Amino acid sequence: MNFRSQRHSETEINITPLIDVVFLLLIFFMVSTTFERESEIRITLPEASEEQAEAKPDFILVRIDAQGHIYIDDRPLLNNRVSTIHTALKEQARGATDLPVIIRADAQVSHQMVIKVMDAARRSGLVNVTFATRIPDDSTEE
Numbered sequence: 400m401n402f403r404s405q406r407h408s409e410t411e412i413n414i415t416p417l418i419d420v421v422f423l424l425l426i427f428f429m430v431s432t433t434f435e436r437e438s439e440i441r442i443t444l445p446e447a448s449e450e451q452a453e454a455k456p457d458f459i460l461v462r463i464d465a466q467g468h469i470y471i472d473d474r475p476l477l478n479n480r481v482s483t484i485h486t487a488l489k490e491q492a493r494g495a496t497d498l499p500v501i502i503r504a505d506a507q508v509s510h511q512m513v514i515k516v517m518d519a520a521r522r523s524g525l526v527n528v529t530f531a532t533r534i535p536d537d538s539t540e541e
Contacts, residue, residue, distance in 0.1 A: 463513065
């Protein structure tokens with residue numbers, strides 16, 4: 400029997416793949432991370448004396464209440480003459496002729512008041528006129 404001591408080779412850990420993985424993780428986190436940039440320079444913007452230009456409206460809303468008072472975009476008119484309505488519509492349109500005019504009249508208002516508004520809109524060059532309505536409740540139908 401031969402009882403020689405066997406030589407154990409020293410166990411080595413190859414760290415090359417470990418370094419590769421660490422570098423790949425470092426690159427991944429560097430690429431995927433967003434950094435917040437804060438400016439070190441304080442800037443005070445100059446002031447302008449000119450006011451901002453008013454945006455043109457998308458439509459013109461004309462409301463007529465049960466008493467016959469006319470409101471153009473929530474501004475009441477002084478009287479119900481066609482010339483007054485025409486002037487107010489022209490001022491509200493600001494030169495645009497393609498704006499839709501939405502007439503929202505009370506159900507009890509006379510037909511003549513709606514015709515006045517339509518006539519004033521036509522004189523102002525606003526030909527796209529629609530009427531606001533509501534869906535009736537089933538309980539209030541006659």
